[in-house]
Amino acid sequence: MKKLLLTVAAILLTFGLVFYQAYDWDGRQGALNEEIKRNPDNNLYIIDAELNTKDKVLTAAQKIRYVNNEEEALSEIYFHLYPNAFKKKETTPVLFDEFDRAYRNGFAPGSIEIQYVSLAEDNELKPLKYSIIGEDETVLKVELDGILLPEQNVTIEMQYKVVIPPAFERFGFGEEHINMGNWYPVAAVYDEKGWNIDRYYPIGDPFYSDIADYEVTIKAPSGMIIAASGQLLEQRQQADSSIWTFTANSLRDFAFVANSQFEISERLVEGVLIKSYYYTGDEFRGKDALDLAEKTIRTFNQAYGKYPYQYYSVVETAFPSGMEYPGLVYINEDYYDLDSNYEYFVYTVVHETAHQWWYSVVGSNQVDEAWLDEGLATYSEAIFAEKQYGKSASKEYVGYFRETADNAISAKAIGGAVLKPLGEFKNWEDYGPAVYDMGAVTISNLREMVGDETFFDIMRTYYKEFKFKNASTEDFIEVCERVSKRDLKDYFDRMLQGD
């Protein structure tokens, strides 16, 4: 157990905030395992949450050990509060502009209410000044009481209440499911451009985060099954609740899905415990998802380098498509119907699994450079097709990307560059063919130019060098040029800049 003596009395802050009772970490129910080795250079999130499935509310205490890995001193730290985007209809990030699909039972707001933010230092809590900013109120600015020098760390403690909206989205609930994507305050990335505090755009996956270690305890009513990023350390029964403890090292984000209707099939593959979560009655594709995840992990382990975690979950849920989170992906429940398009089901599982390499392990700025992970994940579908069905299948698949991109260009749906920030895309019709299809064609053409051997050498080098880091398009091009010993700037400019 963490030894933190919380002796601070309740006081009123000088700037007028009500001071909340300090959280009793010693009294928490979940298993804390001090044997687990943490990386001192990673941020560490310790979250103790309680999910009220009746009221659709989650309350949590969270401690973050934030490490200044930049070369500049910091006087403030920013966190994303993504649930606040769901407060108002105008800012809700509804996917594919399908408001009626997302709120089929009517709109109600979702949010995250911060109750206190304190510095946890020398066994004491010292309240910190904070404010909530941004046009959709999705940024928490915490002012440090002093300066955080490079390589130093600071521990911040907060409590908050998350109101889950009735949205069939990354974050939201329906009759059975509760999707918890991007639900907790996550530190923004500080890079050469400064703090990245972009809003929650309704186009793309507008996230950008650093690798961190996690220790997450979720208390939920008995009977509720929780599929989560990270490794399940313990599930403990307490009266009519279950307490789930998850742990993870060097993970980019932490998501979970709660549903009492889950059945689970699991299998150990090359050191990874793969789990498929599916609804009763959907066994056929639920078991197939497990086979597909196995084939995909084997294929990309060989093509790119080994998947570094011991866990991976493919989760059937109410979501309009597939969505990648580290160690866990959402797959649309409709794709589990035997009448639905089988290929679409297959390639959604493959695509989201490919994101474990491109987005999760090798991170990138998905707001400014969405093509980088989407282009690689989409092209990875062709690599899977090649491995499973041969070269002609893969060629046909790439032909489809090319045709989609060409059609969009001739229909003028793509407005200019592939490489541009999310805010500059008009809509999904502009974003999709540019980022996914042109992105995949860019990678496919690269492979044709440099040849198979060099291409896979590039991919493995890029994976190895940027594992657990964030890479930029420039970094990717640098690896391509170095490994292939070719000048590729003009090629990438032509493909990505739209001239």
Ligand SMILES: [Zn+2]
């Ligand atoms: Zn994707």
